Amino acid sequence: MSVVRVPPVLRSEAGGAREVEASGSTVRELLEDLSTRMPALGSKVYGEGEIQSFVNVYVDGEDVRTRNGLDTPVRDSSTVILLPAMAGGR
């Protein structure tokens, strides 16, 4: 199981949790698993086999788009961060 960090704008979809768990040996498998466990959260991040365009996914500190996209490997000890843009400055 890998740890998935939930950004503040999506916490209501994760029952208020800051971190959830999901498993998979690739990002695709992990996001599929996440969508099964927590459909509301999953659908905001992943749909129709693609990462939603307003969200970035980082595995162990690196953007998966600069690695192998959805085929990027994920380990048990990996930390996955979901990151949508935040506008707030005030």
Next chain:
Amino acid sequence: MTTYRELLQRTKDEISEIDAGTAQATPGAAWVDVREIDEWQEGHLPGAVHVPRGYLESRIEAVAADKTQPVILYCAAGNRSAFAAKTLQELGYENVHSLAGGFTDWKRNGLEVVLPRTLSPEKRTRYSRHLLIPEIGEEGQLKLLDARILLIGAGGLGSPASLYLAAAGIGTLGIVDADIVDETNLQRQIAHSLDTLGTPKVDSAKRAIQALNPDVDVITYRERLTSENIDRILDDGWDIIVDGADNFPTRYLVNDASVWRGIPVVHGSIYRFEGQVTVFKPHEGPCYRCLFPEPPPPELAPSCAEGGVLGVLPGIVGTLQTNEAIKLAAGIGEPLVGRLLLLDALATEFNEVKIERRADCPVCGDHPTITEYIDYVEFCSHA
């Protein structure tokens, strides 16, 4: 018993004394001024470094490590430099020369002299804690005083940023904000106060800045940034932009303009307990669109008015932004280029992710598709 004159003559006989023409024709020479600091401050030879004679033995090896490299020493008249040359020979320097006639003859012959910029006594006092830091020193402080930094927003992020940039001695601060100070701001926007309620934030911030540091020249722009005014504002000339905006349309405008003009942007954003900080340095690292090519839909873009924000959070994030801006202005340290710092203030946890310039970025990529400003329709309500 030897007199000074005898000692001086004997020393000159033992060292090499050369004239200005020969000295200038010596390639790869290190020029060292051995006079006192007040003499140095009145003018020195181009390319010279200052090592007063009292510190010669202890500092010369840091300045001229290679003892085979030619070293040309000078003082006011050629006497102190003769003694200095003798000392360097004793230290094993093989190629040392003393400039005959020193600075006085050099200047009298109309050769080029450099006047150093130095800090006034008042500035030396005010910035003394900066001057003590080797990475800053007088040179760094002068860079800060020369810097022109534009703040987008004088709210949660802009407040601490404006105050700490002013404290650091940033010479010119521009502030862009159309809002008026209201009571809900005072939970976090510390540049404002009860005294300035109901007044424009740019004027309120200017007042706070000038009470802290009158060295700072504050230029206010009481307007909302749009494609209509951004060029006019940026044409005033800015070295660094500190982005403390509260909405996506502004962030994208700032980004696109900064890429086209080559101005680094120190980005900060906040929501509830979380913050993000990075430095977008055009063409060296990613830009905002490399990270987020388009603004998100409204349901993913709540403002602080809708979601709330821990008051101290913009204080932390805005101050982190200021740290980055100061490093950029002084040219020191490693700025957060290509690194996105994530702060969770509730857990007091910092994380960092790597962000990269994308070759397919619509603005800074190899084949840009966005070449004009876009005024996105702002869908989120704001305080």
